[in-house]
Amino acid sequence: MGDNEDMLDRLREASSRQERTSVAEWAAGVLRDGITEGLFPPGERLPEDALGGVMKVSRNTLREAFRLLTHERLVVHELNRGVFVRVLETEDLRDIYRVRRLIEGAALRSLGQPPYPLEALEQAVAEGRKAAQEGRWRDVGTANIGFHKAIVALAGSPRTDELMRSILAELRLVFHVMADPRAFHEPYVDRNQEILRTLQADDAPGAARLLAAYLDDSERQLVQRYAGRTGAPGSPG
Numbered sequence: 131m132g133d134n135e136d137m138l139d140r141l142r143e144a145s146s147r148q149e150r151t152s153v154a155e156w157a158a159g160v161l162r163d164g165i166t167e168g169l170f171p172p173g174e175r176l177p178e179d180a181l182g183g184v185m186k187v188s189r190n191t192l193r194e195a196f197r198l199l200t201h202e203r204l205v206v207h208e209l210n211r212g213v214f215v216r217v218l219e220t221e222d223l224r225d226i227y228r229v230r231r232l233i234e235g236a237a238l239r240s241l242g243q244p245p246y247p248l249e250a251l252e253q254a255v256a257e258g259r260k261a262a263q264e265g266r267w268r269d270v271g272t273a274n275i276g277f278h279k280a281i282v283a284l285a286g287s288p289r290t291d292e293l294m295r296s297i298l299a300e301l302r303l304v305f306h307v308m309a310d311p312r313a314f315h316e317p318y319v320d321r322n323q324e325i326l327r328t329l330q331a332d333d334a335p336g337a338a339r340l341l342a343a344y345l346d347d348s349e350r351q352l353v354q355r356y357a358g359r360t361g362a363p364g365s366p367g
Contacts, residue, residue: 154194157187161195165204165215166275166299168268171306172217176205202296204303218303220357226304227349229297234278234345235338237285244332250280251326255319262319267311274315275302277322281341304352314351318344 161181164170182192196213199205206216218226258273275298282294308314321344328337 153187153191154198157185157191157195158198160185161199162202162204162295162299166295166302167272168302168306170215172215172303174215175211176213176215178212202299204296204299216300216303218300218356220353222300223304223352223356224349226297226301227345229293230278230301231342231345233290233294233297234281234341237282237290238329238334238338238341240285241334244334246284246329246332246334248326248329250283251277251329254280255322255326258319258322262316265312267315268305270315270319271302271305271311274318274322281325304356308352308355314355318348 161170161176170176176196178189178192182189185192187195196205196207200207200213203222204216205213207213254273254277258270258277261267261269261273278298279291279294282290305311305314321340325337325340325344328340
C-alpha cells in the first residue's frame, strides 16, 4: 500500500461510513468498501501494520477481519507471504453472473404496485453520468455498482442486500484488470438510465427484461476481455 496519502484518506473515509457492530466486523466492512471502491486492486498485499494503524485496531482484530473476508472470497492468505486481495478466475466471473441474475432479476420481478422507491437508483444514474462526463471511469464503475445495489434493495431484504454487497465487491476485482475501463463502462451509463426510465414508467417486467439482456452482454464482454489477463499474487490455484 505504501505511503499514498490519498489512499489512506479514502480508507479513513470508508472507516467513517461503517456502523460499529463487533470491531472485527466493522474492520471487515471498511476493507470490503475499500475493495468495492477500487482502493485495493487484485493481487495487492494488505499489510497488517499499515491497515491496523489507519483503522486503529489490534492485529488480532485485523486478522479476524481478514478471516471474514476470506470467507467472502475477497482475500486469500498465502503462507509466509501474507494476505492478498484475491484475483478471480474466469469461472468465478461466470458464477458471479449466475448469482446476479437470480438476485437482481428476482428483485425486479417481485416488485409490488407502483410507484417504486427509485431515489437511490436516480442518484446512482446521476453520479455515473457526472463521472462519465468528467472522464472518471473508476468512479463510473463505482456508480454502476451502486445502481445494482439499489436494484436489489428494492426487494426490501437486508439479507439479500448483504449477499449482493459481497457479490459486487468480487465483481469490482474484475474491473481492475480491464485494460480500457471506458470502453466497458460507457455503454452501461445509458443502459442504467433506460432501466430507470422503464421503472419510472411503472413497467417492472420491462425493466426485468432490459436487465436480463444487460447482464448477458456484460458477462460476455467481461469474459472475453478477462480471459487473456495474466496471473498475479493472490490468484487461486
